[in-house]
Amino acid sequence: MCLPAAAATQSNDGESMTLASHYSYWMTILLMITGLYIVVARGNLIKKLIGLGIFQTSVYLIYIAPGKLIGGTAPIVAEGFKIYSNPLPHVLILTAIVVGVATLALGLALVVRIYEEYGSIEEDTILEVERRDEADQEKAGDRS
Amino acid sequence: MRDFFVLRVIAKLLIPFMLLFALYVEFHGDFGPGGGFQAGVMVAAAIIFYALIFGLPAARMLVPDALVESLIALGVLLYAGVGVAGMLLGGNFLDYFVLMSDPVAGQHRGIFLVELGVLITVSSVMLKIFYVFAGRGRDAIE
Amino acid sequence: MALLVLAMVVQHNLFSVVVLFGIYSFLMATVLVALDAVDVAMTEAAVGAGISTVLFLAALYLTRGDETRPLHRTWSALLVSVGVGGALVYGTLGLPAFSDPAAPIHTHVVPRYIHEGPKETGVPNVVTAVLASYRGFDTLGETTVVFTAGIGVIALLRRRRRKEGDR
Incomplete structure (x- = not known):
């Protein structure tokens, strides 16, 4: 739980760049590169999708965090509140989450189909099967 | 799952409230947090919960596949239909001001209908995705 | 986290x-x-x-x-990730500080949404008003994407598995 703590302790000192003022960006980037690392370094397709999910949540944060105003409240207009956090990124990310889960389901469907075709969800095994098939086809082509 | 008495009773108690809360989130979304996307996911989650506890065939009997598939299209059509209705009544596409005599009331009604369309599409797509995944496992066993 | x-x-x-x-x-x-x-x-x-x-x-x-399986291509992956992260951190140095009211994000269309939105649409939740009314086209597009993804999943997984001999 890094970000709320950061939000609570930060001072609103405007111009000068401090560790606190950009902490939220850096945490987001940490999450982002972890997701990227999982996607690149892991051969398992489901693990890759989880990495993409982490990457995606970091994008949510990079949109939402700049919209927060300290002392502000959620953007539901009511009597007695003057400062509201920025509603626009909320709208964009709200739809992005639902679209994200729909595309995630599409990705998982593709993984299931790949498993049925190749018998594995490991990248290198799939490539091996692919290479073997190609070699078989070449052999068949030579014969004909 | 069918043998867990406690789970069955709790599920029966909880599911009506889950659906009710989804409807509250949908229709109170103008005044508090909420809206079509959240409510759609909640409706789907309630029915998926039912399917997990009572088995997929029971859920498929409750909400048949054909109904879910037609609802997927109906939601998008409702959304686009609101836009076309605005055009027919003399405004632009998705122009809510002309839906009723009072512009603000027209806006309110337009938002209401659009959110309903979103609710229908999102919930039925999520439910259909779950059915397809779960049904595939069943085919594999047979 | x-x-x-x-x-x-x-x-x-x-x-x-x-x-x-x-x-x-x-x-x-x-x-x-x-x-x-x-x-x-x-x-x-x-x-x-x-x-x-x-x-x-x-x-x-x-x-x-x-x-x-265990990790593979660990070093090149680490290099790529850290490189991208470093570039992004360098990019953040030019961004406005957290919760700066003068940042561009707070000064353009948003004040209008917050001040005029409830009056024009009768909906106090600004997020709902922007989602369904001001940016209705966006949301129509998003709904269509969800619809298309659902259709794609159905197309990929609906048919029963083919028998081994059919291939």
Whole structure:
């Protein structure tokens, strides 16, 4: 739980760049590169999708965090509140989450189909099967 | 799952409230947090919960596949239909001001209908995705 | 949260990775509440911790993949990630500080949404007003994307598995 703590302790000192003022960006980037690392370094397709999910949540944060105003409240207009956090990124990310889960389901469907075709969800095994098939086809082509 | 008495009773108690809360989130979304996307996911989650506890065939009997598939299209059509209705009544596409005599009331009604369309599409797509995944496992066993 | 993510990197058992991902989504929802994005937090809690966990478990069951192999291409991957991260951190140096009221994000269309939105649409929740009314086209597009993804999943998985002899 890094970000709320950061939000609570930060001072609103405007111009000068401090560790606190950009902490939220850096945490987001940490999450982002972890997701990227999982996607690149892991051969398992489901693990890759989880990495993409982490990457995606970091994008949510990079949109939402700049919209927060300290002392502000959620953007539901009511009597007695003057400062509201920025509603626009909320709208964009709200739809992005639902679209994200729909595309995630599409990705998982593709993984299931790949498993049925190749018998594995490991990248290198799939490539091996692919290479073997190609070699078989070449052999068949030579014969004909 | 069918043998867990406690789970069955709790599920029966909880599911009506889950659906009710989804409807509250949908229709109170103008005044508090909420809206079509959240409510759609909640409706789907309630029915998926039912399917997990009572088995997929029971859920498929409750909400048949054909109904879910037609609802997927109906939601998008409702959304686009609101836009076309605005055009027919003399405004632009998705122009809510002309839906009723009072512009603000027209806006309110337009938002209401659009959110309903979103609710229908999102919930039925999520439910259909779950059915397809779960049904595939069943085919594999047979 | 960062610890949880690191645990997900090193964990080999896919089932526990999926469970960790559910917990991570829930923590993310609490972070979003702290950032005043209540609508988004609600969606993230329902979608990330609920539906996507169920979908991941279903896919795990269908593919019977319990264990992942150890990491490969570790060093090049680490190099790429750290390089991208370093470039991004360098990019943040030019960004406005957290919660700076003078930042561009707070000065353009948003004041109009907040001040005029409730009057023009009669809806006090600005997020709903912007979502369904001001940016109705966007939302129509998003709904169509969800629709298309649903159709794609149906097309990929609906047919029964072919018999081995049919290939």
